[in-house]
Amino acid sequence: QKEVEQDPGPLSVPEGAIVSLNCTYSNSAFQYFMWYRQYSRKGPELLMYTYSSGNKEDGRFTAQVDKSSKYISLFIRDSQPSDSATYLCAMSADNTDKLIFGTGTRLQVFP
């Protein structure tokens, strides 16, 4: 079983749609959960950072962590063509710097 699993997509949605992106993981030691956005030929850009379980909202983005199910989600409301990118989940455990990434989900929002 892979440590972090993420559906690679591509996911294609119309402008204005609600997008749901997900990752599952196997390591119960993970406590820190991040979502990054990566445009073509660019580095990962931090979108959301959460610790342990719960929800966090920032503008059109909501991150959810369910540690009991080892499942994290990123919701994008009112999606825009500029949201078209690859979305990477990443996570780490206490007392380690190492981020474990998912493979990324490619999202395309069409006008």
Place this chain on the structure above:
Amino acid sequence: EPEVTQTPSHQVTQMGQEVILRCVPISNHLYFYWYRQILGQKVEFLVSFYNNEISEKSEIFDDQFSVERPDGSNFTLKIRSTKLEDSAMYFCASSPEVNQPQHFGDGTRLSIL
């Protein structure tokens, strides 16, 4: 907004040559990292660095790799004798503390011929 900068954006090197990739982390950050992403694959951790020492490294980071903070602003990754399989995007990242968000640069694309 402060950002991590990496140079060069693209490096082409002959197999067996040494290469140095350079990074300027965000100025008040204390933890520095290198990751790599082989084309079509996931981003993989290479090494973390704090207080002028390696704090953690992956199995990928073998004796061919080394890191250094030669002055107060730069952070470098050296590959001593490059192999074809070292071709990848190399990302530098920094964070203010451990378990705090890591901010990434735009990477150096390393092509080994």
